[in-house]
Amino acid sequence: MKLLAGKVALVTGAAKRIGRAIALSLAEHGARVAITYLSSQQEADQTIRDLAEQDVEALAVRCDLRDPEGIDEALAEVISQFGRLDLVVNNAGVFESVALEDISVEQWDRIFATNTRAPFLVARAALPHLRAVQGRIVNIGSLGGMHPWATHGHYCTSKAALHMLSETMAKAWAPEISVNCVAPGMIVQGEIEEAYEHFARKTPMQRNGTADDVAAAVLFFATAPTFITGQILTVDGGLGLS
Numbered sequence: 001m002k003l004l005a006g007k008v009a010l011v012t013g014a015a016k017r018i019g020r021a022i023a024l025s026l027a028e029h030g031a032r033v034a035i036t037y038l039s040s041q042q043e044a045d046q047t048i049r050d051l052a053e054q055d056v057e058a059l060a061v062r063c064d065l066r067d068p069e070g071i072d073e074a075l076a077e078v079i080s081q082f083g084r085l086d087l088v089v090n091n092a093g094v095f096e097s098v099a100l101e102d103i104s105v106e107q108w109d110r111i112f113a114t115n116t117r118a119p120f121l122v123a124r125a126a127l128p129h130l131r132a133v134q135g136r137i138v139n140i141g142s143l144g145g146m147h148p149w150a151t152h153g154h155y156c157t158s159k160a161a162l163h164m165l166s167e168t169m170a171k172a173w174a175p176e177i178s179v180n181c182v183a184p185g186m187i188v189q190g191e192i193e194e195a196y197e198h199f200a201r202k203t204p205m206q207r208n209g210t211a212d213d214v215a216a217a218v219l220f221f222a223t224a225p226t227f228i229t230g231q232i233l234t235v236d237g238g239l240g241l242s
Contacts, residue, residue: 010088011034014044079129
């Protein structure tokens with residue numbers, strides 16, 4: 001029996017990379033899946049085709065997650081298409097490397113608008129629909145939200161804020177909704193550069209993570225008892241222990 005049969009999931013920023021892997025994993029387990037994208041329409045179209053191969057209904061919605069009205073319109077389209085919403089995965093994120101003293105106000109605000117503000121806005125828009133079905137929220141944080149990375153100050157701070165937001169949501173919206181967070185470490189796809197090999201050697205499990213590792217953690221929270229809430233699950237092969 002498919003664990004998510006009859007459920008509807010929304011995964012933000014899921015045209016490619018980790019979000020795509022999450023969407024495909026949820027569909028494999030029976031969920032109907034909506035994804036958002038901003039500029040990656042070609043990749044989003046391919047992901048929708050791949051989701052359809054799982055014999056589930058799928059929808060791609062273009063949405064600028066920095067725009068509250070755009071988020072409301074995207075949620076309305078999802079509800080119009082599927083009639084319900086059981087799971088929100090706030091995956092969309094921005095990552096960049098900048099020396100701390102060189103981060104501009106615009107860079108700081110851009111990172112927070114996507115990494116912290118958008119998950120709040122999406123969750124708030126989805127709240128009445130999730131409450132109606134005792135739904136779930138899974139936010140995608142980062143190992144960088146737990147450990148300071150000197151050249152990623154704005155990114156680390158935005159993800160640390162998202163971790164706290166996840167815990168706050170879990171407390172504020174219980175018992176109707178469970179809220180958890182997955183915090184990936186070094187996740188690689190495709191050809192592995194020497195810099196990533198360095199991290200693999202530092203990792204107790206002796207490899208970097210994959211998008212499928214993150215998707216498996218999301219699936220756990222999507223199907224686990226709702227009594228599990230307010231948790232931040234690090235998916236890093238033990239890298240954060242070093």
